[in-house]
Amino acid sequence: MVQLHPVIQLQRVVIQNNYGEKLVGILHEADSKELVILCHGFRSSKDRIPIVNIAAVVAKEGISAFRFDFAGNGGSSGLFQYGNYHREVDDLRAVIQYFRNDDRVIHAIAGHSKGGNVVLLYASKYNDVGTVINISGRFYLEKGIEDRLGNDFLQRLKQDGFIDVKNKRGTFLYRVTEESLMDRLTTDTHAACLSIQKDCRVLTVHGSKDEMVPAKDALEFAKIIPNHKLHIIEGADHEYTSHQDDLASIVVNFITTGSHQHKDMPTTSGRNFIHSRF
Numbered sequence: 222m223v224q225l226h227p228v229i230q231l232q233r234v235v236i237q238n239n240y241g242e243k244l245v246g247i248l249h250e251a252d253s254k255e256l257v258i259l260c261h262g263f264r265s266s267k268d269r270i271p272i273v274n275i276a277a278v279v280a281k282e283g284i285s286a287f288r289f290d291f292a293g294n295g296g297s298s299g300l301f302q303y304g305n306y307h308r309e310v311d312d313l314r315a316v317i318q319y320f321r322n323d324d325r326v327i328h329a330i331a332g333h334s335k336g337g338n339v340v341l342l343y344a345s346k347y348n349d350v351g352t353v354i355n356i357s358g359r360f361y362l363e364k365g366i367e368d369r370l371g372n373d374f375l376q377r378l379k380q381d382g383f384i385d386v387k388n389k390r391g392t393f394l395y396r397v398t399e400e401s402l403m404d405r406l407t408t409d410t411h412a413a414c415l416s417i418q419k420d421c422r423v424l425t426v427h428g429s430k431d432e433m434v435p436a437k438d439a440l441e442f443a444k445i446i447p448n449h450k451l452h453i454i455e456g457a458d459h460e461y462t463s464h465q466d467d468l469a470s471i472v473v474n475f476i477t478t479g480s481h482q483h484k485d486m487p488t489t490s491g492r493n494f495i496h497s498r499f
Contacts, residue, residue: 352475357426
């Protein structure tokens with residue numbers, strides 16, 4: 222007997238956060254009560270890979286998925302802010318509460334790059350989602366700053382009070398203030414990971430050829446998150462450019478494996494490591 226995929230409807234949803242900003246998202250409606258929420262990375266959007274691809278594959282498995290833009294990104298209102306980790310946790314909280322008020326069950330939250338940090342920070346603060354997926358998140362938030370701001374970024378910040386980041390053609394992209402930089406530097410990833418409860422299943426996926434966030438960061442998450450599974454995709458870069466299907470398969474597998482586990486049902490604690498070659 223041929224198994225038919227559910228009919229997926231794409232719906233634009235606008236949610237207001239606690240700061241009066243409108244968060245724009247796309248719901249992949251698979252007519253399920255369960256929902257997976259997907260978070261994009263730094264200066265990205267809901268419409269970038271791998272977020273779109275994962276949402277589509279999740280929905281094909283019969284679980285609805287929602288991808289949205291954080292405030293100041295993509296189609297959402299508000300000003301873009303460097304750092305802003307905890308404000309983005311607040312955005313995610315607003316989205317989760319919106320769908321819970323609509324009688325949805327938040328089965329999993331997943332984030333790519335900076336979005337991976339956001340879902341982990343959310344889990345450490347609220348402990349109310351049973352499955353969390355960190356895709357290429359950065360453990361050492363003090364790293365990677367010089368790549369965008371230059372080696373003398375601290376001196377320039379003290380001198381001018383801000384740094385305007387421009388592209389190679391000299392076009393203004395965004396402004397970094399001392400306050401926004403400190404938001405990043407004072408976000409304690411280690412402490413947050415230690416605060417994630419044992420009944421929360423966490424998957425970290427990382428590409429071995431990631432040149433933006435080193436794969437060694439993934440190993441640090443694996444060391445300290447209690448109920449954690451690590452999957453390194455051999456040859457994959459930060460955007461999983463040539464490994465979209467591999468990434469989606471790994472993520473969906475983890476989501477559906479836990480589809481019958483509820484938040485108040487503890488899972489087996491332990492750390493697992495998988496190194497795959499595709």
